[in-house]
Amino acid sequence: MERTSNLQQHTSEKTASGWLNGFIGVLIFSGSLPATRVAVLEFDPVFLTVARASIAAILALCMLLLFNEKRPAKSQLLSLAIVALGVVLGFPLLTALALQYVTSAHSIVFVGLLPLATAAFGVWRGGERPRPVFWFFSVLGSLLVVGFAVSQGLTASPAGDILMLLAILACGLGYAEGAKLSRTLGGWQVISWALVLSLPVMIPLTWFLAPPSLSGITPTAWFSLAYVSLFSMFLGFVFWYRGLAQGGIAAVGQLQLLQPFFGLALAATLLHEQVSLGMLGVTVAVILCVVGARKFSK
Template sequence: MERTSKLQNQTVEKNTSGLINGLIGVLIFSGSLPATRVAVLEFEPVFLTVARATIAGVLALCMLWLFKEKRPARHQMLPLVIVALGVVVGFPLLTALALQYVTSAHSIVFVGMLPLATAAFGVLRGGERPRPAFWFFSVLGSLLVVGFAVSQGLTASPAGDILMLLAILACGLGYAEGAKLSKTLGGWQVISWALVVSLPIVAPLTWWLTPSSFSGISAPAWWSLAYVSLFSMLIGFVFWYRGLAQGGIAAVGQLQLLQPFFGLALAATLLHEQVSLGMLGVTVAVILCVVGARRFAR
């Protein structure tokens, strides 16, 4: 009896820790699309993608060397390549291309679909089997986010929409694959090795695509490049993959429903943009969906 109670307490602590780590990751990721939008106005999208991956990759290589981490096993290399294709190259490149056609606000529609994509790939790649009620709350939460975004009077761009949809699929696959690998390799080690695996490709491309002059690049663009390189590409994933591994891909993945609203909150705080009562109401409803989805995730 005591052993069962102890195991239950350990499970609760692990799930709680997973939610906290996942929430920190979501908060960090919330600034990614606005920062990418600022950067892509002055940096070419492909250069921005490979440059951020190179900067983060060099830092990751230093971390792995400093902590004397063992190299991944042979059977872990393919999952690492999938993670790299999904979140190191795929999502950053596709969103950078998409944000040439749509605003960062418009991308809220697609970020709202990311939890569903992550959960679906979690079922396909991670072996998770959420209960039917989980899917109900997941779809409802996604529809609330999409409905709120559409109600803001967003304009559509077919090219931008297609690129964002592909970005969400790539990101969902990278999240699920990385979470599965984190259970054996470790949270920060997964994103670090995925970045290192990408270095032989992204580093030469960065050198080749480097503009002849940076004289016209503004300070906000440089700060945005620094943010997406250090926080979006590395630090955010340290918390995110750890959270997914601890609390489950399906359950913790639903925290992504809050990401658009965190982004709007940051805009209100830093840019002094108005936050409507409608946004607050939808945010509360989405939080309730996250709670409901988490309850039926396992």
């Protein structure tokens, strides 16, 4: 009986730790789209994508060497490649392209679809089986986001919205694959090795696509590049993958529904973008869906 009680306590503590780590990851990711929006005003979106990956990869390589981490097994390389394609290349590039057409406030609403995408890929790639009521809250939260976008008429830019939807799919796959791999390789090690795997491609592209002159780039743009490189591309994943591995991909993934709330606040305060009552209403509704999804995640 005591052994069972200790096991249940350990599981509960691990789950709570997973939610805390996931929450910290979401807070860090919340600044990604506003920072990207600022950066693409002065940097080419493709250059921004490869530059942020290169900077983060150099940091990751230093960390791996410092802690003398063992190399991933050959059987793990395919999963690392999927992570790299999803979150190192796919999501950053597609969102940077999308933010040429739409505001960060508009794009942030689409992040509400990430939990559903992550949960779906978690079932497919991670073997998780949440309860049916969980899917009700997950789908409801996603429908609220999509419904809001449709209510706006998608007149801002169909191209921008399509790019954001593709970005969400790429990111959901990268999250689920990375979380599955984190169970055996470790959270920060997964994003580190994925970044290092992409380094031979990203470094030459960064050099080739670099602007002819950097003298006209403002400090704000440089700060935005630094944020998406160090925080969005590396530190955020250290907490996020650990959280997903500890608390479950589908369950902790629902925390992404909170990201629009934090992102909209940043867009309004830092970029002075208009945040409508409709956006706030959707955000509050999806927060309630997070609560419901968490309760029925297992």
